[in-house]
Amino acid sequence: MLTSPYLCAKVGLDKGGLPVPQYDIYVRCVECGAVHPMRIRIHLDNGPLEKQSIAETYPGKTRPPQLQALDGHKTLCLKTGRMFIQENHDHIFLVPSYSSERIT
């Protein structure tokens, strides 16, 4: 169960109408090699502007708690129907929710 308040927090729009930076988490599957959505949306103040792996975004830096909370989180493989855990931060991606880039 995810109990972190960071993951549950709902963020709306700023007063100025600019979207608060939110990120969808995508994971490279260890079962089939495709990239699947973790179905988690987090809020990062200084996250990347485009899709980027966690390893690239925080090289040698401490990850914020809302990302540390992803460790060991199970993702469903849409192809095999099995759950998997991706522990390599090169294969976990932050995708801005406003990004036009769609991952398949």
Ligand SMILES: [Zn+2]
């Ligand atoms: Zn898969």
